[in-house]
Amino acid sequence: PGTLYVVATPIGHLGDLSPRAQAVLAAVDRICAEDTRTSGHLLAHYGIRRPMTALHEHNEATLVDGLVAALRDGAALALISDAGTPLISDPGFALVRAARTAGVPVIAVPGPCAAIAALSISGLPTDRFVFEGFLPAKPAARRRRLQTLATEPRTLILYESSHRILDTAEDLAAVLGSRSVCLARELTKLHEQSVVLPATALPAWLREDTHRCRGEFVLLIAGAPAPEADHGAEAERVLRILLRELP
Numbered sequence: 068p069g070t071l072y073v074v075a076t077p078i079g080h081l082g083d084l085s086p087r088a089q090a091v092l093a094a095v096d097r098i099c100a101e102d103t104r105t106s107g108h109l110l111a112h113y114g115i116r117r118p119m120t121a122l123h124e125h126n127e128a129t130l131v132d133g134l135v136a137a138l139r140d141g142a143a144l145a146l147i148s149d150a151g152t153p154l155i156s157d158p159g160f161a162l163v164r165a166a167r168t169a170g171v172p173v174i175a176v177p178g179p180c181a182a183i184a185a186l187s188i189s190g191l192p193t194d195r196f197v198f199e200g201f202l203p204a205k206p207a208a209r210r211r212r213l214q215t216l217a218t219e220p221r222t223l224i225l226y227e228s229s230h231r232i233l234d235t236a237e238d239l240a241a242v243l244g245s246r247s248v249c250l251a252r253e254l255t256k257l258h259e260q261s262v263v264l265p266a267t268a269l270p271a272w273l274r275e276d277t278h279r280c281r282g283e284f285v286l287l288i289a290g291a292p293a294p295e296a297d298h299g300a301e302a303e304r305v306l307r308i309l310l311r312e313l314p
């Protein structure tokens with residue numbers, strides 16, 4: 068069989084397409100891209116011209132069989148998305164799963180991912196973390212999801228767009244109170260910015276300057292503190308036993 072390469076592309080800065088990613092993209096028989104126009108610009112920048120197929124959430128299911136057949140026949144395909152790592156809040160899951168089921172080698176060409184980039188600069192604990200992607204769009208469902216996530220002890224990573232950043236910030240403030248939140252926007256781009264604030268301060272920070280609500284966002288939430296053990300009661304219990312036993 069051929070090979071399916073899952074290739075990460077820049078999340079803003081064009082310099083972040085690795086030399087290996089460039090070589091793989093230039094060599095494959097076909098590039099499956101979420102949006103052929105968006106990726107066309109990136110590939111043109113590197114002088115890469117390969118046949119392209121649009122593969123997005125609306126057609127992925129119908130295209131998978133044909134693409135896997137091509138892979139079985141020996142084709143080398145690359146999968147890319149508009150930005151960052153494919154399958155991370157992006158299309159590609161059905162294709163990767165079908166390729167694996169068919170016994171086709173699937174090779175990662177790793178690179179940018181907004182979640183990991185933001186985590187690495189957040190100053191929040193990185194030893195354990197949870198990626199939740201986008202919260203539900205509807206306000207009631209979003210609040211409910213946040214409430215169930217509020218007790219999560221690991222650092223929580225969320226994606227958000229400019230349309231909903233303020234609403235989500237209001238919800239974070241209401242549900243999390245003074246818990247630390249890191250907001251990272253426009254990573255690797257001209258107006259890159261990142262701050263760590265108590266959740267309650269986030270809405271005001273965003274409103275302070277209209278530019279702050281623009282662009283693409285990663286939100287990272289400090290894990291919930293471990294519930295405090297009741298040391299007082301335990302100490303008292305031990306003391307009572309000791310007093311009883313002492314002469």
Ligand code: SAM
Pocket residue numbers: 078079148150151152153154155156157179180181182225226227228251252253254255256283284285
């Ligand atoms: N596959 C991508 C990745 O690996 O990060 C994520 C794709 S998802 C459809 C787009 C979301 O990723 C944006 O709404 C934003 O939350 C986040 N994102 C992408 N690029 C970003 C950047 N340069 N700065 C901050 N967040 C970014």
